[in-house]
Every structure is written in C-alpha cells, then in structure tokens.
Amino acid sequence: xxxxxxxxxxxxxxxxxxxxxxxxxxxxxxxxxxxxxxxxxxxxxxxxxxxxxxxxxxxxxxxxxxxxxxxxxxxxxxxxxxxxxxxxxxxxxxxxxxxxxxxxxxxxxxxxxxxxxxxxxxxxxxxxxxxxxxxxxxxxxxxxxxxxxxxxxxxxxxxxxxxxxxxxxxxxxxxxxxxxxxxxxxxxxxxxxxxxx
Numbered sequence: 146x147x148x149x150x151x152x153x154x155x156x157x158x159x160x161x162x163x164x165x166x167x168x169x170x171x172x173x174x175x176x177x178x179x180x181x182x183x184x185x186x187x188x189x190x191x192x193x194x195x196x197x198x199x200x201x202x203x204x205x206x207x208x209x210x211x212x213x214x215x216x217x218x219x220x221x222x223x224x225x226x227x228x229x230x231x232x233x234x235x236x237x238x239x240x241x242x243x244x245x246x247x248x249x250x251x252x253x254x255x256x257x258x259x260x261x262x263x264x265x266x267x268x269x270x271x272x273x274x275x276x277x278x279x280x281x282x283x284x285x286x287x288x289x290x291x292x293x294x295x296x297x298x299x300x301x302x303x304x305x306x307x308x309x310x311x312x313x314x315x316x317x318x319x320x321x322x323x324x325x326x327x328x329x330x331x332x333x334x335x336x337x338x339x340x341x342x
Contacts, residue, residue: 156214157183157314158233160190160257162226162248163240165204168292170239170262173303175207175215177239180307184212187310190233192218192226230255235313239306241285242292243267253278253319260309279317281309 165171171191178184189211195201208215218229230236236252237260246267252259253275261267263282271278283305286298294302 156188157186158188158190159235159237159310160192160230160233161237162192165191165193165195166200168241170241171204172207173299173306174239175211177303177306178211178213180304182311187213189213189215190218190229191215192221192229194220227255230257233257241294245270256318258313258316258318260313275319278319281313281316283309
C-alpha cells in the first residue's frame, strides 16, 4: 500500500520486466511510443539487463528518441521489482516468444493492468486460471521462426501495441482474491489437499 501511494497521478507508468532485447519485444516497445495518443503523460520503466553492452547502448539510443520518458531500472531483486510494480499503473510484455510468463501473474498480484503479446498457450491458460484478468492481448507480428519476427510485419504490430497501451488506461484491474489463488501458498494448500485424499 505504501508503494501504491507513491504512484504519480500526473503520469501513467507502464513497466516492463525482463531481458532488454529485440526478441523480448523491447525495440518494438520503444518504437511504438511514437504512436501513443498522449506520450507526454506516459512514463516507461524498463527493469532488466542486456546480454551485451552493444545491445544496451542500442536500447538507450532508441529511448533517447522516444516522446515518452524512459527510465532504466537495471536488474532488480524480487522485493525491489515488486515495489516498482506497485508504483506503476500497468505492465507490458511485448515478447515474440514466451513459455508461461509468471511475471504476468506477479504484475497482477501488484494490482497492475496487463498487456501481453497473444502468443500460443498464454491466453487460454490465463483465461482458465483467472477468468476476469482484464489482460489486453496484442496479435503478434508474422514470424519467420519461433522467436524471429518478419521485419515487414513489425510496423503494424507496433501500432497495435500502441493502441493497447492507450486502451490499458481504461482496462480492468485484476481481482486480488482471484490472483491470490495462483500464489505459491494457495498452490501448496491445493497440493496438501490432494495428498490428504
């Protein structure tokens, strides 16, 4: 609650957490900011590191050209990341590949609205586990391989991403009680009940 009270009412903060790389959609995220309706009222927080200094410099150069303020948080421990999430308004995961992104659930547990690329398996699992999750799913670009988008399809993806970032301001905040059912504590209770049968 203390961290949530530090949210800036004049700025809409959208946080990303993960590897700052092209395949995680960070380049598209930064480019899509040029298509936002109110970029001056939007702040982007990037939590995570890069695999190389060259990649980090490229991402920083792209951020400098953004119409939004982009803040690099670096690699964060779980407690600090949770605090930063609680200070934000929405979470975005623009990846071109994912397994089951637990960071999406962690963001919801912090009371964030969420945006995610509509990758195979994520939406069906999330809608079954949290039927009222309010996540805005963005159709991915056309892919050449599992994690390699066709460059010509990126501009349309980035426009869709920007529209989701505009729309997320009015999106539903996930229900805390429902999200709590996916916590490690709740899963342990379920396992204990199964073993007692």
